[in-house]
Amino acid sequence: MSHNFFTKILWQDFLSLIYPEICVHCGDNLLKNESYLCTICLTSLPVTKYAQEHEQAFFNYFSYLPKVSAAIAYLHFREGGVAQSLLHKLKYKGQPALAVMLGTYFGRHLMRHGHLEADYLLPIPMHPEKERKRGYNQSHEICKGLSAVLNIPIKEQFLVRISDPKTQATSRVVDRWRQLENVYLVEQVNLLKGKSVIIVDDVVTTGATMSTICELLSPYVQRIIILAAVTGK
Ligand SMILES: [Zn+2]
Known part of the structure; x- marks a missing residue:
């Protein structure tokens, strides 16, 4: 071991005394083998x-869409709950590793309930300006964790975000859905022929974005699976 190695370790220990790493949910100091969540919060996710075969409640929101064969969300959103803390942290620049970790846990959870087969993982794209500010797209980071566990490659070129919906003050649901249709584009459609794709988002609330993207993809792909790290449903 080099002198530098020990200096680095000492320096890290010193820093952790001043800035201890804390659990993103409860704020307790983390032990050395813990990251982002303490063991208590991790076991209470x-x-x-x-993901269980007979449990179709989440899938039922999307089952009317053509080509959608499965829809699985990993965590329930609860006001003040662990999933809310995780989502909150994901939105801060500099926390992409937390999104990767969440994707890894989600992937292991899926593997425990039977292997998901597909050709590509497609992260839902962010508005380019927002992504530039945040420094990363959290859905893409979640895909990295999923990809490592499920052994399915991530493809970003097929789903493209072109603009934000017009921020008109409209209460009409139909208007808001029309606006969403103008936000996403599917590109290189000939490369999607006969492929099974998994669309990944960090959080699904109304399901409007996910449904819009499924409708845009369905003429080209063979099968669609929907994955959400967190859901309010
Ligand atoms: Zn905790």
Whole structure:
């Protein structure tokens, strides 16, 4: 071991005394083998039952869409709950590793309930300006964790975000859906022929974005699977 190695270790220990790493949910100091979540919060993650074959409640929101064969969300969103803390942290620049970790846990959870087969993982793209400010697209980072566990490659070129919906003050649901249709584009469609794709988002609330993207993809692909790290449903 080099002198530098020990200096580095000492320096890290010193820093952790001043700035201890804390659990993103409860704020307790983390032990050396813990990252982002303490063991208590990790074991109390609000994991859904949506990966179980007979549990179709999440899928039912999307089952009317053509080509959609499965929809699974990993965590339940609860006000003040662990999933809310995780989502909150994901939105801060500099926390992409937390999104990768979440994707890894999600991937392991899926593997425990049977292997998902697909050709590509497609992260839902962010508005380019927002992504530039944040420094990363959290759905893409979640895909990295999923990809490592499920052994399915990530493809970013097929789903493209072109603009934000016009921020008109409209209460009409139909208007808002029309606006979403103008936000996303599917590109290189000939490369999607006969492929099974998994669309990945960090959080699904109304399901409007996910449904719009499924409708845009369905003429080209053979099968669509929907994955959401967190859901309010
Ligand atoms: Zn904790």
